[in-house]
Amino acid sequence: MAYFSKREAQQILANEIHVESLLQRYPEYKDEVLKELALLKSNQEGKLVDAIIAKYTSNAKLASTKIHKSGMNEKTIETFLPVIIKSRFAIYLLEQVAIAAAAENTAKPLKLNLWDGAILQRLLFQQDLQRKPVSLRAFKLWWRLVRHKNRLMPLVNQKGIYCFYSKPLIQELSSLIGGRKCLEIAAGDGTLSKFLNESRVDGNCIATDDYSWQHYISYPDFVEKADAKTALRKYSPEVVICSWPVAKNTYEKHVFKTSSVQLYIVIGTKNPAVTGDFEAYQNADNEEFTMEYNERLSSLILPPSEDHAVYIFRRKGDGR
Template sequence: MNDKTPEQQWQWLQSGPGLSALSEACPQDWLLVRDELAAVFARRNPAELKQLVERSSQRIKPDARFLSGERNGRAFADFVRAQIRQRMTELALRQYAFSAATGVYQGKVRFNFFNGFLAQKLLFKHDLVRKPVSMRAFKCIWPLLWQKRLLMPLVEKRGIYCFYSRELIAGLARIIGQRSCLEIAAGDGTLSRFLSDAGVDITASDDFSWGKVLQYPESVQRMDAAAAMARFNPQVVICSWPPSGNRFEKQIFRTRSVETYIVLGSHSRFITGNWADYEAQTAFAWQEDAALSKLVLPPELKAGVWVFQRKSA
């Protein structure tokens, strides 16, 4: 990275490099981040860890001090390096939490033929196109897979963070009913496709920021969450695996048309959701639907379904 100007480094950071790319490009910064994380984990202070998570998930843009002609000075260089270290911290925390959930911390991840064949038949319609999974079939077949902990590290690289059971889709459809529904951060639109097949009036939207990983179908509208809510004025909003510390969920609580917001995500606050915004908002009462949580697959993810209902005036 020493051969790049601060402006070039900033533009590269905006392209979303992964933790490996960041640590290889900025080894000294990675050593500082690694040492800080090791010290925090060693102290085992929940409050300190929570503060670190919240700080690492903040997105800061260059302010008026850094005009286009002022981005090669020392101040902007320091700003960029700080943002690189912050991004490293966020990705490292997410990787740690995900590894803890899946049990895979290092080494290559690969299914053998038997495990791969059963997983494919159980979870996918074809290739990596998911299907609603029968809980009955899942309970019979899943215990037979002795490599089950390898599943999520394999599919996560293709933008798949969980699987949806038929019973889960039916339960979500009952909550939504005949109301208009919008899925934000919909990815490849799998959840919206399943809900639509169940009779739900739903529109899928995504800002297409994961274009290098996903192939977006025509059924997914290209727009960010705020634009989608302003255009469709949904009564129900649903989001599956919202990024940790995201900036868009707060817009849901500010949208007057929204009566219900449904979140599918991880119990680990390192992996999904903006928990600070969940706890700060006062317009909605919310709680986990424990019955639906058990229907998000696989169970090793320790996933949850949280339902926010607007309070009556």
């Protein structure tokens, strides 16, 4: 059994150590996880994947609670910290399985032909992989001419890009935010905050991320390194926005616990196994917030998908 210092335990609990570093430090736990994930080789059903994710997420939450309640007791750390490490391994490795499967199912090797590449580069990006607000009119015209549509998202997923934002979506989100102080959590490369600030005269949306996805994302300087809980405490925002929050994450619950928050906007999917902490959503809807699935805003996420979802949470009694 590995020995953990209190400092190391605190770093792991705060997600300050990247999962790839954990994989190198604790190979014995990686081996345990790989044995269980080997089941996926013979059974690719989504229900099994969901069950494994749910199991590891639940175990990690329980372990984290035990450690915090013990006051960082040494024996409790030794017992429960490996559970958290193994959970991180499992989620990370499942991400790799998903990306590899997507690539295998589309093409070998996965790439765009010159025709599709030229259209998509001009339609979706400013340069390289820097996204731009997309004209719906141009999208409707050119998207139908792309021959291998199913190759786009598996390719860009590998760079931490999970959707594209249409100009009408940015405009309507800006209108919802108004002049209020806005914070984006889990902002990735900060594209959404950048677009929102460019579309508003008094643009003041602050982009933050804990930088835990450095294996996918190149973080620009304007994205402040801070986990969601720290950022919420530091800025006391009136509006919070999050695009493609990790499924069953541990950070969205802090949004609903922050007294300054009047409005929370989530851009993601209807599938709890893909994005979002739906347990926190349901608890918030039953307590201090109302929850709305906005069909129009959901339709403005690109490329179009029936699974896309924009959820809007308003604090009860706020009136806006």
